[in-house]
Amino acid sequence: MKPIPAEVVENREECERTIVLRLRPERPIRWEPGQFLMLGISGVDEKPMAFSGGDDREFELTIEIVGPFTERCADLEPGDVVWVRGPYGKPFEVRGSRAVVVAGGTGVAPLVPLVERLRRARVHVTSVLGGPHADRLPRKDDLEKLSDELYVTTEDGSEGRKGFPTDVLEELVEKECPDVVYACGPEGMLVRVAEIAREHDVPCQVSVVRYVKCGEGICGSCALGKGLLVCRDGPVFWTEELEGTEFGGVRRDVTGKPE
Ligand SMILES: Cc1cc2nc3c(=O)[nH]c(=O)nc-3n(C[C@H](O)[C@H](O)[C@H](O)COP(=O)(O)OP(=O)(O)OC[C@H]3O[C@@H](n4cnc5c(N)ncnc54)[C@H](O)[C@@H]3O)c2cc1C
Ligand code: FES
Structure with missing residues (x-):
């Protein structure tokens, strides 16, 4: 999937070390709660973030400042342009009352x-x-x-x-x-x-969070074991699906080595 430009509509401080970024993509993105997108800042990086409110035309991301990329997110201002591709992954399922x-x-x-x-x-x-x-x-x-x-x-x-x-x-x-x-x-x-x-x-x-690079089930970076990929089969899983996987055990860094 090709990235499309999205305008920063708002960047507000939500609480300590956390911002909410409101983005308006060039064309609507139909997403469901639990799905995520790849957020790109030109010349910086591209990272996975969950949809956190809004609708197809204008949506929010809730971002914790934890390292170089998210620090750059905190500096974004209304009118700035970022790149988004998605939606990716499986959403939560509504069940019961x-x-x-x-x-x-x-x-x-x-x-x-x-x-x-x-x-x-x-x-x-x-x-x-x-x-x-x-x-x-x-x-x-x-x-x-x-x-x-x-x-x-x-x-x-x-x-x-x-x-x-x-x-x-x-x-x-x-x-x-x-x-x-x-x-x-x-x-x-x-x-x-x-x-x-x-x-x-x-x-x-x-x-579930694993190191997501392509977001599209190609690179294998987010493998959980038992053939499951977080970006393709998750990030939302029924807990029985996770039995016998690396969930709760091994977590891998960007190179795939256990952390
Ligand atoms: C499906 C999914 C949805 C996510 N949604 C959100 C969200 O809504 N809000 C939010 O604040 N964070 C979210 N994250 C985590 C977010 O992607 C990382 O915090 C971010 O990439 C950190 O980048 P950095 O350069 O600021 O920090 P770094 O210094 O690079 O890393 C800080 C921490 O983030 C982890 N991280 C870095 N890059 C990635 C990556 N590509 N995939 C997974 N983990 C990574 C590192 O392992 C480390 O634990 C999500 C991750 C995934 C996999
Ligand atoms: S991030 Fe590449 S396969 Fe999931």
Whole structure:
């Protein structure tokens, strides 16, 4: 797929070290919650980012500043032109009538439009958002507006409950009896989410990150084992699909070596 130009409409600081970039592509891109695109900055690099709100004509990305590329994203200004190609990957599936959505930090990115989609489908949504401290809870206000209920956790107790989102999930699966659990965030959190869901026999979809280069199933960089590619078969997987793969175990760097 060829990249197309997209104009930066807005670049706002969302919380500490996180921005929300609003982009208007040259032509509409039809995307679903859970899918991602490759975002390119001329002369810099091209990196995968999840669709995080908006629509086909103008959409948002929630970007955590973690290194050289995302630092350049933070410098973008309205009117600047970036390059986008996509959508790629498989989206979340809407299922049942009660859902629990678990977001760890920037993992919230694809979950904001998912919650919006679930509510439109009349699914009751309880969301949990966790971060290290009160200034690192991206898209909290959006999740609060969109969800039926929102629980917040911070590791230092500076907002919401002290601890991890999975602490709340353990209680919610008993109390809410959800039909499905959705999650995105650090892999350690996803492994625990998958365990809790399995223990309670609740279907669970997680969005997995691996090193994505081509985004199109060609280069093999994002291989998870068992023939699965994150960019083609994911990034959203039902947790049973991940059994026996490198999920929760090996993570590879840009060269394919285990990190
Ligand atoms: C499907 C998918 C969706 C993503 N969605 C988002 C999102 O919505 N918001 C967000 O902030 N981040 C997202 N990421 C992660 C994002 O691509 C990386 O944080 C970004 O590429 C870091 O680049 P950098 O140069 O700033 O940092 P670097 O210094 O290059 O790396 C920092 C960290 O990011 C990881 N990383 C770097 N390049 C890639 C890559 N090509 N693929 C996967 N991981 C990489 C590195 O392994 C390292 O852990 C997503 C990744 C994937 C695979
Ligand atoms: S990133 Fe190339 S195969 Fe997935």
